[in-house]
Amino acid sequence: MKVEAVWIKNYQVTVTARQFQVPVDEAPEYGGEDTGMMPTEQFLSSLASCFCISLVYVAKKSEVKLKGLSVNVRGEKDTRKSLFSKCIVEVNCSIDSDILEGLVNKAKRYCYISNTIKGSCPIEYKINND
Numbered sequence: 001m002k003v004e005a006v007w008i009k010n011y012q013v014t015v016t017a018r019q020f021q022v023p024v025d026e027a028p029e030y031g032g033e034d035t036g037m038m039p040t041e042q043f044l045s046s047l048a049s050c051f052c053i054s055l056v057y058v059a060k061k062s063e064v065k066l067k068g069l070s071v072n073v074r075g076e077k078d079t080r081k082s083l084f085s086k087c088i089v090e091v092n093c094s095i096d097s098d099i100l101e102g103l104v105n106k107a108k109r110y111c112y113i114s115n116t117i118k119g120s121c122p123i124e125y126k127i128n129n130d
Contacts, residue, residue: 002017003015003016003017004016004017005024010025010031010032010033011025011026011030011031011032011033012024012025012032012033012035012036013025013036015042022036022037022042023035023036023037024036024037024038024039024042025037025038026038040075040077040084043075043084044073044074044075044087045073046113047073047087047089047111047113047114047117047123048071048072048073048089049071050111050112050113050114051071051073051089051091051107051111051113051114052069052070052071054107054108054110054111055069055071055091055093055103055104055107056069057107057110058103058106058107058110059103062102062103062106064095064099064103065095066093066095067093067094067095068092068093068094069091069092069093070091070092070093071089071090071091071092072089072090072092073087073088073089073090074087074088074090075087075088076088083121084121085121085122086121086122086123086124087117087121087122087123087124088123088124088125088126089114089123089124089125089126090125090126090127090128091104091125091126091127091128092128092129093128093129094129095129096129097127097129100127100129101127104125104127108125
């Protein structure tokens with residue numbers, strides 16, 4: 001698996017993976033032109049989307065029907081070290097909280113992104129069911 005980032009201008013980059021292209025830029029307050037997500041946002045979105053897909057996978061395997069599933073990720077920045085000191089993964093779904101908690105625990109085994117970063121950045125999981 002590989003991706004390629006090609007510099008366009010200023011802080012703008014186009015990232016290509018397979019047949020997909022994603023624009024990346026910095027926000028104006030960081031000198032960019034806001035033509036795409038910032039790399040830090042892409043990092044957090046990778047964790048959110050991978051964990052969401054992992055939840056769908058384990059729900060299908062467990063024959064659980066999901067309702068209103070969403071995953072929000074917030075990163076706590078350590079600006080002195082230029083890294084995230086912690087990531088908080090919040091899972092929202094309108095199913096029984098015990099079932100959801102079981103799915104979250106199972107999904108942790110399948111999420112490549114969280115499994116890759118958990119050794120260097122603590123990940124906290126929160127569950128919300130409506």
